[in-house]
Amino acid sequence: MTISYNWLCDYLPVKPAPEELSTILTRIGLEVESLEKFEAIKGSLAGLVIGEVLTAEKHPNADKLKLTTVNTGNGEPLHIVCGAPNVAVGQKVVVAPIGTTIYPAGGEPLTMKKAKIRGEESQGMICAEDEIGLGSSHDGILVLDPSLQPGTPASEIFQPAQDWIYEIGLTPNRMDAMSHIGVARDVCAFLNNLENTHQYQIQLPEIKVLPEAATKLPVSITIENTDACPRYSGISITGIQVAPSPAWLQNKLTAIGVRPINNIVDITNFVLHETGQPLHAFDTAAIKGNAVVVKNLPQNTPFITLDGKERKLDATDLMICNGASEGMCIAGVFGGLHSGVSDSTQNIFLESAFFHAGTIRTTSFRHGLRTDAATRFEKGVDISNVVIALQRAATLICELAGGKAASDITDIYPAVKTKTQVEVTYAYIHKLSGSPYPADKIKNILRHLGFDLLSENETGFRVAVPFSKPDISLPADIVEEIMRIDGLDNIAIPAKVMISPAISAQPDAERVKEKVADYLAANGFHEIFTNSITNSRYFTPEVLEYTVKMMNSLTVELDVMRPSMLETGLESIAHNLNRKNEDLLFFEFGKTYQVQEQRYIENNHLVLYLTGNKTATTWMHPDSVVDFYFLKGFVINILRQLGYSQLQWIEGTDPNLQPAWEIKVKNQVVVTLGGVVPQKLKQFDIKQPVWYATFNWDKILGLLQKSDNFYKEIPRFPAVRRDLALVLDKQVKFAAVETAARSVKSALLQHINLFDIFESEKLGANKKSYAVSFTFLDSQKTLTDKEIDSVMEKLVKTFETQLQAEIRK
Template structure:
């Protein structure tokens, strides 16, 4: 957003304040000044010159030799422009000046044998316009020697300010002036609108109907008849040029001037091109075509708000007018539009059409619905002054459901509690009055403020406190040498996530961060995704229901650069519908934090002393166990094989006290093909929210075992379908408390065992913490386990 300092001074007196202080205070108040452009520096050493004499160049037919005066001395200048004449006042660049158009530094030189001590410039060479037909001829009343910047009114300083999306009120000179008024405690001087109106009324000449009152809550129409369309006066053109706008004609220039003055977009229609002189605000039809002012045909949908006359559309509401109603040199009668449009509607249409204008930029952020009448009257006043005509009395104001005034209460004690220092109550009130807030009521402890209609971003007490802080000065917040903060271990989310990262990094994993938005077909493959109302592209239409697709894309990106051995992890939020119905409330979907780890490639690289080995399910299981043991010191976790998962062929599930904390395994080939991955990838997905909720057992010292352990081994022949885990479960259930650990130490298959058979060998560990076990009690427990296994699985004991 470009702001002219000269223009700004029309509304607030800043002449005695340095530009550096203005820039610093604006930036501290949240309006960051990104660039300062001093126009006068473009015209250094360029002055108003007077052509005293012109003669033909003796050695060139198309060149002239001029004598140019700057009021103190005369210069010999060779000029090639056909329109240079004696007696003219011209822009004269002296030796040492830099030409704005190309940065060329002028030197004293000879051209075809004649001395040239400078240059007479065209508008293009000065960077003023594209006109290069001849030199620029200045007003003859200008005094020679006057700096050109002063003569052209281009001695301005332009501030390029970054406006945050919530500060739509600052997208104008008066909006910036309001903040400066509060910062420097100086009054804002709004232009006085005094109209010389005719006897006829706007509503007698034109009419307005709003069909879609949701997307257009208010529409103002103001009629001006018998105007003369011509070039704008220099002061108006200079104002527009200073903020980067191209002057068009006096009526259009006025609408742009008011836009940058107060922030209200306006549009001027040729009233005679409006059928029945009627305006209807309604949505377009699907597939409807419309040609905008840039001569491009746009295809519309039923969600696009349009400004129509009695028979046809004439503008895309809040974005751009149409060729069929634009103001041209033949226009005599105009209708000024000043409206308030629903920001969401304008944003969606502008986004879909890829068409952003100065008007849409403001409408989609929220304009001031109360300033619409003032803006229309201000435009009518300026049009009357520079284009003549007759201004209709009153305005057509269609406002079916006026917005209620909003008020918010502010407690003085709350300001001190939030900011950490006390601000005088009178200073607080002065800040809000200068910002345009109205005091509704007050007492010794609090103040109730009516929020101005241009501050859509103010809803709560904390918003008011932020206003006080940014105007009074964030730099006034006192420095504190020491702040004591107590955090409960493992409860603070940031601390917990940092612990997760540190543990995984210690296990050799690298963190990745992927996009939380996915393409629709990918998102639906991994769950019930939630669609985004206003997606940036077709690749980012749905929120991710799983971290797995992002991980697979990261694996692919690494494989493409020949990084094939990977250990990666990501912490992130996932989002999923609870059912297939439309989302109407927060109860219809869930959001949770997940952790995914993935391994692929070789676990061991080939060396002279060992062969290479690819990662397998046991590596994944080991990393899961190590991670949880380091994070929560949990030993009684279960990792079991599961079937029937959408993502994994050989899947394992993590359980703690019957709560499923996550699952993973070898990713299905069909998913790997979806991402063009040609090697096995193993992954495990943890539910971090559930893991955080686990009550960590208090660590206690346990005395070392004083009594010996007793070990027993046995092996059984089972059907090959029997899993070791089910055998271990049966042994545990049939044994006494003396059995503390069961270990599978051998799996053997051979034709000698029989077809469809396998041998599983187990080691059982017995002990008692308070005494030495006897052979009899261990044997009793051990043989009972053997008997149970034989009966339960029809197994055959191989040996002891």
């Protein structure tokens, strides 16, 4: 929220220094993020003075230059070389003496120095208007009123606007502070509380009686959707002249970053930032039937907005229509192209209304129209301020645009809203704030904020909340208001803090996550964070059936919560590939979402994405692209780091992966991995292989030991290795061999490793040979050949029975 110091002071009974006011705002919860000086003219003409040209003679060494002497009211006249064709004796001009810095329009600052121009000394500069930022003309020097006195500072003559601009970090609930009057109300309440007085009252602008037009031009108002529009008011004004706004109005808007357009539009913007109430002006010529109807139009009705774009309306979009049911404005969001004020407009209908916050927010996001008006309405404006703001704007239009009221104010308010009531006890205020506020202080703070005290007793009180604070509905909200206005920095910090020691659950989820992240980062992976909201077009109808849809999507491309981590990761890979970052190792911790039996379910995941080369190509290391086994190595190492060694591999069924594998621990699938299929890569225009692994992080943590410390003593006794060569059918995977070996359930068998694969016609049709090593170990004693042979016999028998294997001799 941007606030102007000068503008704010218009409503304050006192004028604190800018820095002091900045401190006050921060103390009352309106944190000032920046305080910057605003200058309508860069440099504010500092150092420039009015001078009188005493002499003007031709330069001896240049045809187009003149030697002048100029009286600047400060001792000896200045000798200045001037190239302007219109310089003449007796003129009053703007002079930049030596040491003065000027700021040309569209140019770099220039500091005056003593100089010699074609052999003649020059002690400054006689200025044109573009050379000092007063305008764009460079036809000649600026010639001023002859009555001006030499030596007068130019800033006193032109009085360039200066201001201080506060950028306030406004929290979403503080719509009451989204206006200068709203902020001024808080400041007055703070000053009254600080000095224990009632003298600081906000200085509200005067609402004058409007001049009446000889010919009336009434416009009827009908509200068909009173839920979306509980209150609507308007007035007709005729005889206006659309023209640029006066300088004071343009300066106020420019200071807060609003571009002046014309007097009518500028007045509506001014009142918006003054009161917080959005307004809209219609050209009466566009109001067919002299009637305004607030209603909804049919689905996909076309409507051309002020920016010239045609938009298809949703049936829930609230519209301001004319008597012919033609849309003139998207209510509270954006005006129409054919009903707005133009240079030829003479009669207007001025609107001020209250619209339902949820309706405006939905429409605003649906059409991507994030306007100042929509921002106010979606947070909830002051319904009691609708007519007051309308009167204020009408007064200014009559004053600045020559208009006259052609109708009375029409105010349609079918169901008058009642104020929210909140009951709170002094004990609760003390408990929540930690401060023993006196009862009188509490009541005075609330009165100065606009609360009505309805009843009170020794233990507490009941108040009615002003309509300007729609966020307040609970006793805790009242405590917040008291603490704010008393000064958040007045909250005492206790010397001792009493806490109970916390016992962290095992396993510590954050420590486990950090451990895995450190491992991956140390091995060249980069962590990414992708959006949980993604595009439904990435998924098949079968997947979308269980996908969480967004009721109020930000854009057409972001309309579902992701059911899978793969697609958002591929977006990030495509983004990098398009920028020639082709060797990528990514990991991400994130969530997926789905609907099952009308229940929303979140699942946590760790995901790996690999593509490109394993390492950068050098003269010692040629290209070596990532593959399934490279991915598999990282997956196994992560599981080992977490203490999982007994892994069961089975072929997966994920349609997006080929090959697809699943890893089970204790009969639960904890990892799915494989290569992303070409059809999926094509969706993201990725032309190189991508390998993918997703860990079901919830199951990983659920199966984890109570301690994540997996250290153990180095065995004192030697391990023994035995090898077997197994002749198998070609379709038998090594995972089947490993599963069969584990089914023997020998405590001595520590490790199984495939160290060679041999294929030859000599083995037989569709046969292959696996060379497998088996490592045995007993931590209590040295193994004997008899013990090892016994286990090997069981293994051989299992392979022959389960896999129809032949043992090569």
